[in-house]
Amino acid sequence: MSSSEEDDHSAHGIAESFDPPFNMPVVFKRAAADLSARHEATTDDQQSSDIPDIYGPDEGSPYPETEIEKQIQSRIKADILRSKLNYSDPFDEVHDRYGFRRQTAKISLDQYNAWWKEYRPYIQRRERKWQNLMSEVGLYHKDTTNPPTRFPPRSSKVTRYIRKGIPAAWRGNAWFWYAQGPQYLAKHPGLYDFLWKRAFANHNRDAEVIERDLHRTFPDNLLFANHNQTDDESPMISALRRVLLAYSEYMPATGYCQSLNFLAGVFLIFLDEEKAFWMLVIITQKYLPGMHDENLEGANIDQGVLMISVKDTLPTVWSKIGMGFDGFSADQVRETTDSAGATSLDDKELLTHSRASTEFIRKLPPITLSTTSWFMSGFIGTLPFESVVRIWDCFFYEGSKVFFRIALTILKLCEPELNALSDPIDVFQTVQDVPKSMVDPNYLLTSCFKRNNGFGHISEAEVRARRMYVSEIRRRSSRGQLGLNRNGNTPSDQNFQQWDNKMYKFQKRSNSPLLHGLPLRLRMHRLKLAADNHT
Amino acid sequence: MTTPSTRYAQFKLVLLGESAVGKSSLVHRFVKDSFDEYRESTIGAAFLTQTVNVDENTTVKFEIWDTAGQERYKSLAPMYYRNANCAVVVYDITQAASLDRAKAWVKELQRQANESIVIALAGNKLDLESDREVDTSVAQSYADEAGLLFYETSAKSGENVLELFTGIAKKLPIDAAASRHRPVPKGVDLSKPSPSSGSGACNC
Numbered sequence: 001m002s003s004s005e006e007d008d009h010s011a012h013g014i015a016e017s018f019d020p021p022f023n024m025p026v027v028f029k030r031a032a033a034d035l036s037a038r039h040e041a042t043t044d045d046q047q048s049s050d051i052p053d054i055y056g057p058d059e060g061s062p063y064p065e066t067e068i069e070k071q072i073q074s075r076i077k078a079d080i081l082r083s084k085l086n087y088s089d090p091f092d093e094v095h096d097r098y099g100f101r102r103q104t105a106k107i108s109l110d111q112y113n114a115w116w117k118e119y120r121p122y123i124q125r126r127e128r129k130w131q132n133l134m135s136e137v138g139l140y141h142k143d144t145t146n147p148p149t150r151f152p153p154r155s156s157k158v159t160r161y162i163r164k165g166i167p168a169a170w171r172g173n174a175w176f177w178y179a180q181g182p183q184y185l186a187k188h189p190g191l192y193d194f195l196w197k198r199a200f201a202n203h204n205r206d207a208e209v210i211e212r213d214l215h216r217t218f219p220d221n222l223l224f225a226n227h228n229q230t231d232d233e234s235p236m237i238s239a240l241r242r243v244l245l246a247y248s249e250y251m252p253a254t255g256y257c258q259s260l261n262f263l264a265g266v267f268l269i270f271l272d273e274e275k276a277f278w279m280l281v282i283i284t285q286k287y288l289p290g291m292h293d294e295n296l297e298g299a300n301i302d303q304g305v306l307m308i309s310v311k312d313t314l315p316t317v318w319s320k321i322g323m324g325f326d327g328f329s330a331d332q333v334r335e336t337t338d339s340a341g342a343t344s345l346d347d348k349e350l351l352t353h354s355r356a357s358t359e360f361i362r363k364l365p366p367i368t369l370s371t372t373s374w375f376m377s378g379f380i381g382t383l384p385f386e387s388v389v390r391i392w393d394c395f396f397y398e399g400s401k402v403f404f405r406i407a408l409t410i411l412k413l414c415e416p417e418l419n420a421l422s423d424p425i426d427v428f429q430t431v432q433d434v435p436k437s438m439v440d441p442n443y444l445l446t447s448c449f450k451r452n453n454g455f456g457h458i459s460e461a462e463v464r465a466r467r468m469y470v471s472e473i474r475r476r477s478s479r480g481q482l483g484l485n486r487n488g489n490t491p492s493d494q495n496f497q498q499w500d501n502k503m504y505k506f507q508k509r510s511n512s513p514l515l516h517g518l519p520l521r522l523r524m525h526r527l528k529l530a531a532d533n534h535t
Numbered sequence: 536m537t538t539p540s541t542r543y544a545q546f547k548l549v550l551l552g553e554s555a556v557g558k559s560s561l562v563h564r565f566v567k568d569s570f571d572e573y574r575e576s577t578i579g580a581a582f583l584t585q586t587v588n589v590d591e592n593t594t595v596k597f598e599i600w601d602t603a604g605q606e607r608y609k610s611l612a613p614m615y616y617r618n619a620n621c622a623v624v625v626y627d628i629t630q631a632a633s634l635d636r637a638k639a640w641v642k643e644l645q646r647q648a649n650e651s652i653v654i655a656l657a658g659n660k661l662d663l664e665s666d667r668e669v670d671t672s673v674a675q676s677y678a679d680e681a682g683l684l685f686y687e688t689s690a691k692s693g694e695n696v697l698e699l700f701t702g703i704a705k706k707l708p709i710d711a712a713a714s715r716h717r718p719v720p721k722g723v724d725l726s727k728p729s730p731s732s733g734s735g736a737c738n739c
Binding site: 212213300 | 554574578581609
């Protein structure tokens with residue numbers, strides 16, 4: 001997220017004409033008015049279509065007060081539970097400082113402890129550095145016990161500090177700050193409470209699928225595990241239920257998507273549930289747009305972008321993972337086409353060429369069955385937890401390019417093992433298993449951000465350009481219009497024009513060197529060539 | 536251990552079905568012979584392998600894609616079953632609606648997947664007999680009608696899990712497939728899942 005990005009949450013103001021449903025408590029009136037304002041927001045507000053119409057005649061039905069009271073009690077209990085984390089010392093001999101089991105399927109207790117012995121002095125050193133930095137800018141005082149809620153503006157020094165890890169006790173607030181959470185919260189006071197209460201009262205349509213996943217979210221974590229002594233669920237599970245229900249209520253077009261449970265779960269470890277809710281909204285709307293939507297097309301697009309980037313920067317890895325189930329590679333298809341002599345920029349040949357060379361974007365290679373979850377869950381379950389939160393430190397500060405860079409780094413680090421393999425089965429296994437054993441986040445992040453690493457310096461603008469490119473190819477493909485139409489002609493100019501308009505808008509915003517100053521057809525061609533690593 | 540097999544083949548197997556019916560738990564029981572009451576939701580897909588001996592001199596290695604159950608992950612499904620040799624479609628015997636979802640999967644597989652695909656229907660959570668919503672006879676007659684193998688299983692107790700996978704192995708064209716695969720490393724005792732060949736069942 002660059003600081004220059006347009007502010008898409010400027011105030012809409014409260015609609016004057018809004019008439020609240022009867023017998024609503026004041027806080028709900030305010031929240032409902034807020035919803036109403038969003039409902040009437042201009043069409044360029046991408047969330048406007050998601051805003052439910054809550055002013056139907058049945059809206060006045062009373063809330064089940066006893067249930068609401070129970071939920072409010074459990075919210076207090078969840079806050080108490082979270083406050084027991086000091087984020088510095090491990091819970092006990094078996095669990096880490098976040099309540100997760102130290103030992104996992106791929107990391108032994110000994111391996112973990114050996115790493116932690118080295119890592120602990122490191123984080124203590126980083127904490128002191130952060131305290132000094134924050135004191136210098138007047139955002140931290142040694143006598144205060146509460147973690148800071150404001151953080152310094154972007155600078156190369158702050159970038160460096162963030163890449164080396166935010167102190168765990170400050171982490172949640174820092175994510176929230178850099179993701180512009182305070183603006184969302186200030187603009188929608190009370191909305192979170194309104195939403196979960198409404199979900200309880202009206203029986204949210206995702207309630208059942210959410211319920212199925214609650215106990216399948218971090219069952220090994222002490223905060224989320226059921227209390228042994230009683231049948232009561234953990235207050236963190238109740239909090240997770242409220243957050244996911246509120247999200248589904250707020251974003252009915254997206255609704256609940258498996259993997260949001262894990263994202264929300266991590267937010268709940270570091271933030272109170274209202275902020276956790278807003279982080280979930282922000283990550284799905286701003287950082288990973290469309291990724292969790294009904295058709296997961298955003299996830300497919302990002303996989304296309306990742307595959308292009310691998311092809312571009314890690315050709316050896318690509319030769320291993322670009323394979324289909326039957327051992328065919330997209331490269332072979334392209335080479336066949338190339339040898340047929342498609343050298344001119346004649347429309348037909350350009351499109352024939354592009355069809356073959358973009359095969360892997362339209363029909364993603366099977367490896368993406370593994371890598372899709374990397375993005376959807378923000379590497380939860382893929383990497384050890386400490387690595388996940390260190391990546392998220394950078395992600396909320398720098399933007400979604402971080403996920404691509406980390407994905408490329410993981411694949412790069414798999415390269416030596418992959419080189420020895422020929423069977424696609426072993427390739428899947430390696431790509432799935434190796435990241436789980438990467439115990440040291442410093443090694444991963446240093447590999448990712450070091451200079452001249454030969455890959456991974458993908459910028460936020462490039463991510464946007466490539467997302468558009470992939471999206472367009474897939475969109476045309478799904479309508480059966482990629483390549484030649486029934487009469488052997490090229491697709492209508494209108495299609496080109498639509499795409500060009502989008503690209504033009506993008507170019508104006510980003511000033512992408514990829515497209516600068518080229519005529520339409522050449523611009524398309526350049527993009528395709530960039531994708532094919534021909535540049 | 537048995538003597539080395541003379542016939543060996545690899546097959547791709549995909550697990551499909553509604554979320555929380557126990558797909559991952561079934562695979563985990565098959566591959567690791569263990570069970571956890573709460574298993575993390577599968578996001579995208581998880582990949583595992585396991586080898587079984589069909590008879591004294593025949594070994595089959597399954598390359599298993601365990602998939603996410605939520606409806607919207609369906610858009611990834613063609614990638615799962617592209618070139619799959621066999622499929623296990625799972626429902627939960629305590630959730631009648633999950634059988635409907637299983638039927639939809641079967642229909643899609645029969646329409647879109649390989650013509651020769653072997654499909655098994657598995658009614659899981661047999662250990663929760665008292666909560667049963669789907670009668671065995673109902674599911675059995677549907678399976679017969681649709682030409683599916685049918686098992687009722689319990690990932691928790693292990694009942695019928697190995698039978699399910701060996702049942703599928705016996706239906707696969709082993710001789711036709713055998714030539715294109717690498718030689719067998721070693722045999723595996725059919726009476727219990729091999730501890731050595733599986734890996735990475737969970738997402739953590």
